[in-house]
Amino acid sequence: MLEHIKKHRYKILCIAPLLIFLLIFTFLPIAQVIILSFQPAAKTDSVTPPGSGDNFTLAHYQDLFFQKDFRQAFFNTVFIAFLSLALELSLGLSFALLLCKNSKIIRFLRPLFILPLAIPTTVVGVMMSYLFTASGWLNRIFLNLRIIDSPIYWMSGGVKSLLMIALADCWKVTPLVMLILLAGIQSIDTSLYKAARIDGAGSFYIFKRITLPLLLPSITAAVIIRGIDAFRIFALPLILMGQNLKVIGTFAYLEYSEFNNPYVSAASAVLLLIMILSAVLFYIKVVGKKGIVPA
């Protein structure tokens, strides 16, 4: 063992700063936030240092479960995650199929589809707020096209607002899904298509029996990468809805910054962490470890 360390001492020395950083700024905070979530609220204004004394309480978690606000935030998070994931997958797949040909024009146009990916999420939030306000541009266009008779109040809460956030997220993220799927489609051996054509298969049949099954690994990759991010959604709901509609992320933030309640904030952060971890574990169980690390 000692000899091993000596032999690799340069490598270890090289990687040490990274590991130390991750330890201090990622794993330690996780431990702290968990401890914090079980700590009784301090009487004074200052937060007691985590891990001091034998204080242990489930009060913050009870607090959370009895808060209608949190239950709503939980529901919102899950709803938005599934809705946006479904939208992004179907749109991403359509775009990918549309753009998978390698002609000159398409290669020229493809970057335009990828453009939203480069727009900072906060800017997307700002952009979408112009689009979705009652006097906003979406209503204006819809009214002009006579799709609707009276403006839709996207920001009035409820399912409409959830849909709005999902759409906003979708605008930004569909290109990423498209890129992943496009890479998958282009890695399929084109001679398979030729063989199927010779065997007399039609376009839809080819899509169903060749493209889709061979694309499955890419689809799962897209789902997991996007799934994690969908649970962590933060900037868009905060900018678009603020206090009026919370997801777990913004709930935890507002609980801390607006209501100065770090304990409950910590508890909800822990719950979000558990949600994501269980989703990932579920994924690993179903798909296996190979799907996580790109080869």
Add this chain to the structure above:
Amino acid sequence: MADLRLVNINKNFDKVQALSGVNLTIKQGSFCVILGPSGCGKSTLLNLIAGLEEASQGKVYLGEKEITGLPPHKRNMAMVFQNYALYPHLSVFENIAFGLRIKKEKEKQIKEKIEQVSKALNLEDKLGRLPRELSGGEKQRVATGRAIVRDPELFLFDEPLSNLDARLRVELRSQFIKLHQRIKKTIIYVTHDQLEAMALGEIIVVIKNGRIQQISPAQELYAVPQNLFVASFIGSPPMNIIKFTLKKKDTKIQLIKENLVIELTNDVTQKILSYLGQDIYLGFRPSAVRFGPAGQIKGKVIFIENIGEDSYAHIEIIEGTEIIAKVNDKDARVGKNSVNFNIDNQAMHFFDLQEKRI
């Protein structure tokens, strides 16, 4: 300068054993070729000598000094890789100067040395170019120049010619020999091409599956192969190898396979007498076939290969067993469907079932 000695070298990669029980001494100043099929461990052996890899067990000595654990930059060896490994961001001059600059030699000295080397290798007008602007042969010469300029104790070549076309290979081969005559340093040269090995090597080390099969001068390797692998690996077209049962009929020793019987003359039978009644391998080169109407072996000519000066007949002697025979001008009648021939008994090789030479 000193002899290089490898003692009981083993090398494992995870579970694969790349080298096992390698013992090898390479005399100072010799031109040693390590020959073997791809994946046999010959490049691993070279990397081990260079210090790029560490042996799992065993020791490496240079003279009396043990260098087993020494990192490559402290060994003063030069190596030329198969794909030349020229630094793509540096000019030819800087590529050759790389090692000298690390040794912090004076600029004037560097210039002198490079001038000398580039003259010898005919690279004078290429010094300002980048590697990607060079032809394959030029790249090879730059890589060689980079090795020479450092004046190392040992030269290691890892299949330096295998990326070049056949003509250039023959041309550069003679350059290596001239180089060796001039610098008189130890050269260890790895190749999978037996012709190249025979042409270059004073001493040839044949490796298969990580084990040394034979160490001998080129001619001996051809004339006295120590086992079946070496016998079949050296020579082109390869040696014919057929399994026979050894029997005695009256006073004559016979090789029998199905209905084929070859009677041996007494002078060759001494060493194989102890194998009577057992199976052995007979090996003979295509050139050992003597055609003649009195030949005791009868065969059917399937086709004849014409390779320039020589022709080779593929002959079926019993069903499913084919041999290759060299055809001389005077054997013109071989074109016919069936032929008779003998095998020169002096040119027969025998191997036991453990594939060792008898």
Add this chain to the structure above:
Amino acid sequence: MKKRIRAAIFLITILILILVFLFPLYLVLKISLSKPQDIFVEKPTYLIKNFTFEHFKSVLLSGETFLNPLKKSLLTGILASILGLLVSIPAAYSISKFNYKLKYALILVIFMTRMIPEISIALPITISFIKIGLFDNILGLTLAHLIRILPVSCFILVGVFSGFPDELERQARIDGASASKAFIKVVLPLSLGGITVAGIFSFLLSWDEFIYASYLTLARPTMPIKMYYYISRGDIFSSATYAVIITIPVLILTFALQKYIKPDFLSGAIKG
């Protein structure tokens, strides 16, 4: 003929899609360049009728109100990407040299950190940073941004170094260079492209970061936080102008890197 019509329909579909898709982007630009009478009316125009640089002028000339966030964002981004490279170059290099199992395990650990929601890290470090005086300053924010940056830049760089031809490095070692010298003289200069990509991605990750900045900011906002401030006040011209100013460098840098944009990088790099 039929084929041509089909191709034309196909092209038109794509163009319409692009139009719809990119409309929001145009909207921001339009608002930032239009006079209020183009916007605050019953039926705002689709095109810019009354063009003006007024909003840009007022933002750019607002002195410290604009310059301080810009300075903070720029400094944080530059500092974070430099520190990020300093940490991740050696780390990624040695990871790429480890045997397969160890390499896989380390990449997995690093990747796992990407799954952790920022809010569960942001809260405890905010509490700690307040105590040790790193709250609301550049160094503190830089450290927080490194949490985001390091996994991504390590990912990119492990890819870069793993793809580096082994022979060149071996050749340098044979030529008498020690391991570190071979790295500095051969590996580093030839990996400069990949390292630049990692550096620019790191900068972008810091430039548009929002969550840590929200937690760690009180009086000295970054550009995104400043923009959020305007949008929450309902100042659409300033927010649009900020949006354009924030987006322009991102677009330029992204397009400069276009050929390097692969899903693998992006999955870690862009969203969050």
